[in-house]
Structures are given as structure tokens and as C-alpha cells.
Amino acid sequence: MKADDLYEEAAAAHGRALERLVYAYEADPARRPDLLQEIHIALWRSFKKFEDRCSVRTWVYRIAHNTAASYVTRRRRANSLVSLEELDSISDSIDHSRDTGERVDTERLLLLVHRLKPVDRQLMLLYLEDMDAASIGEIMGISANNVRVQVHRIKKILSRRFQGGSQP
Amino acid sequence: MSDPKNLWQNLTTKGEKMSAAEVCAKAEKLDAENRRDTISGLVVASVLTLIGLAGLATLVEAGTPERIIVGIAVGLVWFGAYRTSVRRKGLPTEATFATCLEFYRKEVERRRNYYRAQPWGFLVIVIIAVFQFVIVMRRYNPPIQDMLLYPVILIGLVFAVLPFWIRQKRRFQREMDALDVFEKGSGPS
Numbered sequence: 001m002k003a004d005d006l007y008e009e010a011a012a013a014h015g016r017a018l019e020r021l022v023y024a025y026e027a028d029p030a031r032r033p034d035l036l037q038e039i040h041i042a043l044w045r046s047f048k049k050f051e052d053r054c055s056v057r058t059w060v061y062r063i064a065h066n067t068a069a070s071y072v073t074r075r076r077r078a079n080s081l082v083s084l085e086e087l088d089s090i091s092d093s094i095d096h097s098r099d100t101g102e103r104v105d106t107e108r109l110l111l112l113v114h115r116l117k118p119v120d121r122q123l124m125l126l127y128l129e130d131m132d133a134a135s136i137g138e139i140m141g142i143s144a145n146n147v148r149v150q151v152h153r154i155k156k157i158l159s160r161r162f163q164g165g166s167q168p
Numbered sequence: 169m170s171d172p173k174n175l176w177q178n179l180t181t182k183g184e185k186m187s188a189a190e191v192c193a194k195a196e197k198l199d200a201e202n203r204r205d206t207i208s209g210l211v212v213a214s215v216l217t218l219i220g221l222a223g224l225a226t227l228v229e230a231g232t233p234e235r236i237i238v239g240i241a242v243g244l245v246w247f248g249a250y251r252t253s254v255r256r257k258g259l260p261t262e263a264t265f266a267t268c269l270e271f272y273r274k275e276v277e278r279r280r281n282y283y284r285a286q287p288w289g290f291l292v293i294v295i296i297a298v299f300q301f302v303i304v305m306r307r308y309n310p311p312i313q314d315m316l317l318y319p320v321i322l323i324g325l326v327f328a329v330l331p332f333w334i335r336q337k338r339r340f341q342r343e344m345d346a347l348d349v350f351e352k353g354s355g356p357s
Contacts, residue, residue, distance in 0.1 A: 004188035011186065019181035036184065037194060044191040066271040073275055083346060105170045106179060117343075119272050119350055128176035141267025142351055150350075158172045 003047040006056065010043065014060045017129055024113045024125050025068040035071055042067040054138060061126065061139045069118035081117045084124075084153050105162065112161065123150050213249030217242050233303045240296065273347050280340035286333050290326045297322045 011018075022036045046063045050056075072081075109128075113121055119140075126136045133147040140147070186194075220242030224235055297319045305315060 004192075007188050007191065015185060016181060016183065019184065020176065020179050023179060023181065033184075037186075040186050040191050041195045041198065044188060044195060062268055062271075065268045069268070069272050070275060073279065083350075106175050109172055109175050117346075119269060119347065122268055125176075128173055130173055130177070139268060141269040146351070162170065162172050 003044075003050070006047040006050060007044045010047070010056050010060050011040065014057065018060070018064055020129075021064050021068060021125060023110060024121060025072055027110070027114050035068065038071065039064045039067045058135065058139050065118075065122045065125075065139070069122070072118050082115055082120075083117055084120045084150065084157065087112065087115060087120075087157060108161065112157075120150075123147070124154055127151050127154050209249055213246050217246040220245070231307070233299075237296070237300055237303070269347070269351060273344070276340050276343045276347065280337060280344060283333050283337035283340060287330060290330060290333075294323055294326055 018039055019036065022032050022039065026032045026035045043060060043063050046059070050059060054062075113124055116124060122140060123136065126139060131139075133144040133151065136147045136151075137144040220238060224238050224242070227234070227238075301315065301319045304310070
């Protein structure tokens with residue numbers, strides 16, 4: 001299949017997931033189109049080198065995450081980013097007494113994701129995209145067992161913040 | 169409270185779509201912009217280099233040490249422009265080959281190495297400053313208060329910036345150590 005066709009097929013199948021990924025990596029709405037464009041260009045270019053060694057989905061997520069991670073480190077905001085362990089001890093900055101609707105929950109989730117370092121953020125996003133441990137491991141380059149350990153940590157953080165509703 | 173996975177997958181986005189032709193056009197436009205920036209940066213640096221070289225050739229009264237100093241400054245200007253433009257590596261190409269963790273490690277390592285190497289660059293600046301100071305003192309013997317200002321400011325600036333570089337180097341080293349822990353999956357749960 002031609003690289004352009006591969007790209008069009010991948011963009012149609014994973015376009016929405018790529019947009020969600022952009023939301024996770026760029027908090028400023030005005031800058032999101034730039035990052036999305038950067039990812040699409042990287043993806044389109046990458047299909048010229050695609051050799052069927054992994055699935056198209058794995059390829060798409062790798063390219064997208066790598067481009068976004070590079071974007072984050074370039075923006076020099078890395079100082080304030082935290083790991084999953086550190087995130088567990090940081091409180092939300094949303095006032096829950098005002099509103100408990102879905103919009104606020106989404107806002108909280110985005111805030112939580114924005115605080116994570118690229119690798120932890122990536123893991124969280126892939127989990128939220130409902131991928132299994134093997135797929136996450138293949139995309140990220142870590143073992144499925146390792147993914148399960150990290151996912152367990154993510155579930156704990158999310159359940160504390162979203163099911164329990166209480167702040168740490 | 170809502171399920172985070174549902175929240176995430178129902179996140180309202182604009183639903184933008186791009187065809188391969190549109191992306192291709194945007195990529196070409198971006199490449200053209202990069203080429204233009206690279207060429208203009210190099211042209212400016214080359215013009216500065218030429219002015220420096222012309223000055224060097226026409227500076228009749230200058231002795232060998234002065235020529236060496238101007239020569240080094242001119243060389244540094246051009247090399248700096250060359251390094252930041254032509255030799256700069258494109259990350260998206262690298263992104264194609266590595267897994268996410270590998271890629272991120274390379275990115276952090278690259279930044280760590282940059283901050284690790286830079287203090288030696290500062291040392292060169294200090295050596296050049298001292299060299300200039302000694303040469304001018306010997307040749308022109310100006311009042312000491314006039315002469316001290318330049319090296320003092322230069323060395324003061326270096327010492328002011330140095331802690332920042334060291335802090336950045338340590339931060340990226342910590343980041344690399346954290347990546348090792350992440351890869352092994354041995355972090356505290």
C-alpha cells in the first residue's frame with residue numbers, strides 16, 4: 001500500500017485519538033492546532049519508512065507520542081512536570097464545591113494528565129484509550145508486566161480522585 | 169463521579185480531518201520556512217564573518233595576539249551559526265525508529281549532555297577574556313579601573329549563569345535515573 005493511502009487510512013481510524021492526545025499534551029487551545037499539524041506531518045512522513053514490523057496502530061501512537069514528547073521538552077515547561085508517584089501526593093486545583101458535573105471532571109482529568117512527565121503521561125493516555133498491557137508495552141518499549149504495575153498505580157490515583165471524590 | 173476512561177473517550181474535540189495532499193502541502197511549507205530560516209541565519213553569520221575577516225586584513229596596527237583574538241571571535245560566530253542551523257538534528261525523523269521510551273531517553277540524554285558540556289565552553293570564554301585583558305594591559309597600559317570592568321562583567325556573568333547549567337544538568341540526570349526505574353517497573357507502588 002502507498003504511504004499516502006496508509007496515512008489516510010491511519011488518520012481516519014485514529015484521528016480522534018490523536019486529537020485527544022493533543023489535548024493531553026497542550027493545555028493552550030490556541031496552540032493545539034500547531035501540535036496536531038506537527039503530529040500529522042510526522043505521521044505522513046513516517047509512513048514512507050513503515051515496514052510492517054508492527055501494527056499501524058502501534059506505529060501511529062509511537063510517532064504521535066514521540067512528536068508530542070519532543071514538543072513538551074522543547075516548550076521548557078518540563079520543570080513543573082511530575083511522575084506518577086509524585087502525582088499521587090499533589091492535590092487538584094479545581095474547586096469541587098462549585099460544580100460536580102462531567103465538564104469539571106473532564107477538566108480535572110486534563111489537569112491531572114497535563115502535570116505528568118511525557119513517559120508517565122503516555123502510559124496514562126494509553127490506559128485511558130482502553131489499550132491492553134501488551135499493546136501499551138509494544139508502543140512504549142517496556143514489558144507487559146511492567147505496564148501492569150504502572151497501570152495499577154494509575155488506577156489507584158484515578159480511583160482516589162474520581163470514584164472517591166476526596167482530595168488527598 | 170464519572171469513569172475516567174469514559175470521560176477521556178468522550179472528550180469533545182473539533183474532529184479535524186486532513187488529507188494526505190493537505191499534509192504534504194503543509195510539510196512542504198514548513199520545510200521551506202526551515203530552509204529560509206537556516207539560509208538567512210547562515211547568511212547573517214557569514215556576513216559578520218566576512219566583516220571580521222576584512223577588519224583583520226585591514227587592521228594594519230594590530231599585532232599577532234590581537235589578530236588571534238579577532239580570528240577566534242570570528243570563527244566562533246560562524247561555527248555557532250553553523251552548529252545551530254545546518255548541523256541541527258531533526259527529531260521527528262528519529263521518532264520513526266525508536267519506541268517511545270527509547271526516544272524519550274535519547275531526548276533527555278541529549279539535553280543532559282548539552283548542559284554537561286556547556287560549562288567547559290564557559291571556561292573557554294573566561295580564558296579568552298583573561299588573554300585579552302593581559303594583551304591590552306601590556307600593549308596599551310590603560311588605567312586599571314577602565315580595564316577591569318570588561319573581564320569582571322564577563323566572569324560575573326559566567327558565574328551567575330553557571331548554577332543554572334549545573335541545576336539543569338542534575339535535573340536531566342535525575343530524569344534519566346527515573347526512566348531507568350520506570351523501565352524496570354521497580355518504583356514504589
